[in-house]
Amino acid sequence: MSDSVQLVIANDSAELERLNELVEEFGRDNKLHVEETYAIYLCLEELVTNIINYAWPDGGAHEIIVRLRADDASLHIELQDDGIPFDPTKVPEPDTNKPAHERQIGGLGIHLVRQTVNDMFYQRVDDRNILLLKKKRKATA
Amino acid sequence: MELTVDNLEGGVRCVRLAGRLDLKGTQAVEQKFSETVGVAGESVVVDMSQVEFIASVGVRLLLSNIKALMAAGSKMVILNPQKMVAEVLQLSGLDSVAEIKTDTASALAALKS
16 A cells, blocks of 8 residues: 655745655654654755755756655655756765764765665656655564 | 753753754754854753754754864763654764763763763
């Protein structure tokens, strides 16, 4: 049994609140564990903020599509945008040989996403970035 | 996102954060937090028990202030983060530059060590 939702947001960080509401509702509707809801929103905040900041260097109003789906085994997140090509799976990991406060600023968000999900898959199709994330469900008691 | 300051024993300040350290929450509190913590330069306990969420933007606020404190020869101790917040702090490596404690007495002891 799977239940999926979609939200189209503008490339504006003010939309993050609407996105959070979607995730909270999705969590309630699918009876997700509070940690699963946290994980989904964390990934979305990190990735969507990057898209808003970097996908359209020339600016302008654009849309980002967010899709969420839950099945018994996994949570699925899909993000689509028509910005410049950007593959987050290629962003290097932070240098853990350096203490946390000395590391390069970029990359922490994607590092958190990588640590939170089990699979991350990027495609560029018809001038669109498509990112799929998959996270295994917590075992229920 | 709220920030309040209390005095603990020995004149140690405890900065209490409440709310979400997402983009909006961090932007709302970053100036006051940096003035209260990083600029003041004294060792401080940061009570995160009422912080429900943190993303990388919030972690970066903590890290930049830890860096300022270290430059002043001071420390930050994080007090009682909620489970998922603690996990994000660990994934970010923050626990290697600031101790994380679950009670006030341990936090105060960590500042003295």
